[in-house]
Amino acid sequence: KAVVSTQSTGDYLVTEGYKDAAQMFMEEAGVQSPINLDTMSDRIKIREAMDEGNIDLVTQMINDFDPELLDMKPILYFHLQQQKLIELIRSKSIEEALQFAQSELAPHGEDHPEVLEELERTMSLFAFTEPESSPFGELMKPSQKHKVAGELNSAILESQNQQTTTNLHSLFKILVWSQDTLSQNKISFPKMEDISSGIISNS
DSSP states (O other): OHHHHHHHHHHHHHHHTOHHHHHHHHHHHTOOOSSOGGGGHHHHHHHHHHHTTOHHHHHHHHHHHOTTHHHHOHHHHHHHHHHHHHHHHHTTOHHHHHHHIIIIIHHHHHHOGGGHHHHHHHHGGGGOSSGGGSTTGGGGSHHHHHHHHHHHHHHHHHHTTOOOOOHHHHHHHHHHHHHHHHHHTTOOOEEEEETTTTEEEEO
């Protein structure tokens, strides 16, 4: 069981793009990575740009990596554009955010009805002077960026014919789903605000 647990942890770190942590963990555990860790550089740079909220740079790096990737995954592209709108709202660039929503996001809703609900929730942020404290404040939290970053990471791995999910990744998805469900039902619980750092707060 210890071997399985060690391999699962190593696989998760590699799959999610945590190169330094993966290298240190595997050296200490005495196991080998399933891939060359040097090939993780692109995914790491994209994740860092996403953490910084620099969505234009993220999009540019993805197009440099694989010009067809976003064309083949329109929902992923919508989530990137959605995140850019969120970052514009966060920076209080309201006029630019409104123009961007009308010119870039609205057409996605017309072409892909399945994203309409997400689009409407994001547009609702305009109605609040403090969107972080609004009923849609979840969109402003780091967990939203992490969700999009994970989607991007999986798409890149898939394009490289690499494993896109791990046992730990599945557990984290269950954790995120459970927290979202409890929040929607206004149930108080100790919530993990940032999975990467393990920060927990009372919700």
